[in-house]
Amino acid sequence: MSNCVRTIAHYDLDAFYVNVECLKNPQLKGKPLLVGGKSDRAVVAACSYEARKFGIHSAMPMKLARRLCPQATIISGDMEHYSKYSRVVTxxxxxxxxxxxxxxxxxxxxxxxxxxxFFGCIKYSQELRHKITKETGLPISNGVSTNKLVSKVATDEAKPNGELQVPSGREKKFLAPLDVSKLPMVGEKTTALLRQMGVMTIQTLSEIPVEMMENLMGKNGIELWRRANGIDDTPVVPYHEQKSISTETTFESDTIDIRFMQAQLVKMTERIGFELRQQNKLTGCITVKIRYADFNTLTRQNTIAYTSADHILLKKVKELFTKLYDRRLLVRLIGVRFSHLVPGNYQIDLFEDTTEMIRLYQALDSLNYRYGRYLIMRASGLL
Incomplete structure (x- = not known):
């Protein structure tokens, strides 16, 4: 099986947030559309292809986006709605x-x-793409090749609402003429560095001796060279929604002190919220657990819009605890679990948040990562 040529299909929902909004309001189709906060300090979470023609892109300050395209329609994001469609496609x-x-x-x-x-991989991948669009109304693009890297790039080239196959043996030839910025994992800084070296296309990058790339960028240079040559052995990691991050605390003595318990919940939520962001994950389900002095254990959970933002997680955790707690009984243990985890980062939630909010989260996480996970926390968690 190790010598078997793999067939990997990659699927990407086109302008996902934008097209979900167009399902809700078909009159928005074909118009410049921005999804995000409406204040000047907010950021663009997503934009339509019509808006991209004006130079707008995700994560751009909304103030600049409005200047580039004054006629654009701005809609506050509805992560709960997007999460619902994500689950349907899944x-x-x-x-x-x-x-x-x-x-x-x-x-x-x-x-x-x-x-x-049994079927024919290309035909099957096409049928799956059409099935997704038919059942959800959402356009989706896909690429098919021998590895994840090339299939992802093929999808990007097929957009919008298209499909592209790169047969075995043609991976390097397909990548060669493309701009180096189209390689996954090549960000703005790496692109700028490569262009300073005169490297504009993936072909030029692939022709640089791997030893030179290693001297320049270390292990990242080797990986970049491999990718430029269409080499990618990473497996498709089976998706299991039951994976979770959790924590629980058993008190030294049973308690009915609700302020104390709420402070513990804040501390616990921030702890696993930090872990969530460190793993670049979002959670779609929160569970709160209470064990009373008689060892009777109760849980309550709530499916939520995918997020990793503490202020959203804390609100949901407190709501669940309030619904679950029976004030007449002593509590022995409380716990919090985040499940239905998917890859993603905090910025995906920022429809009403500002660039300052993003930087605050990044700064806090950076300090906690460098000097100890719980160096900085909310005052309400210190009781």
């Missing part, structure tokens, strides 16, 4: 393929290796 894929990886709320890898014996 269920369709789960029901139709043997193994898939959910790379983000709107992006999937499917391992179709060996299915040629």
């Amino acid at each position: 269920d369709i894929i789960r029901e139709n393929v043997p193994q898939f990886e959910k790379a983000s709320v709107d992006e999937f890898y499917v391992d179709l290796t060996g299915m040629d014996k």
Whole structure:
């Protein structure tokens, strides 16, 4: 099986947030549309292809986006709605393929290796794409190749609402003429560095001796060279929603002190919220657990819009605790669990938050990471 040529399909929902909004209001189709906060200090969470023609992109300050395209329609994001559609697409894929990886709320890898014996991988990947669009109304693009890297780039080239196959043996030739910025993991800084070296295309990058790339960037240089040559051995990691991050605290003595318990909940939520962001994950389900002095244990959970933002998580945790707690009984233990985890970062939630809010979260996490996880926390967690 190790010598078998793999067949990996990559699917990406086109302008996901924008197209969900267009399902809710079809009159928005074909217009410059921005999803995000409406204040000048907010950021663009997503934008339509019509808006991108004006130079607008995600994570751009909303003030600048409005200046570039004054006629754009701005809509506050509805992460709960987007999460619902993400789950619907996930269920369709789960029901139709043997193994898939959910790379983000709107992006999937499917391992179709060996299915040629039964169906024909290309035909099957096309049928799955049409099925998703038919059942959800959302446009989706996909690429098919021998590895995740090339299939992802193929999807990007097929957008919007298209499909592209890169056959075995043609991976390097397909990548060669593309701009170096189109390689996954090549950000603005790396692109700028490569262009200073005169490297504009992936072909030029692939022709640089690997030893030189290692001297320049260390291990990252080797990986960049491999990618430029169309080499990627990373597996499709099976998606399991039951994976979770959790913590619980058993008190030294049973208590009915609600302020004390709420302070513990704040501390616990911040702790695993930090872990969530360090792993670049979002949670779609929160569970709160209470064990009373008589060892009777109760839990309550709530499916939520995907997030990793403490201020949202804390609000939900407190709501669940209030619904669960019976004030007449002594409490022995409380716990918090985040499940339905998917890859993603905090910025995905920022429809009403400002660039300052993003920087605050990044700064706090950076300090906690460097000097100890719980160096900085909310005052309400210190009781």
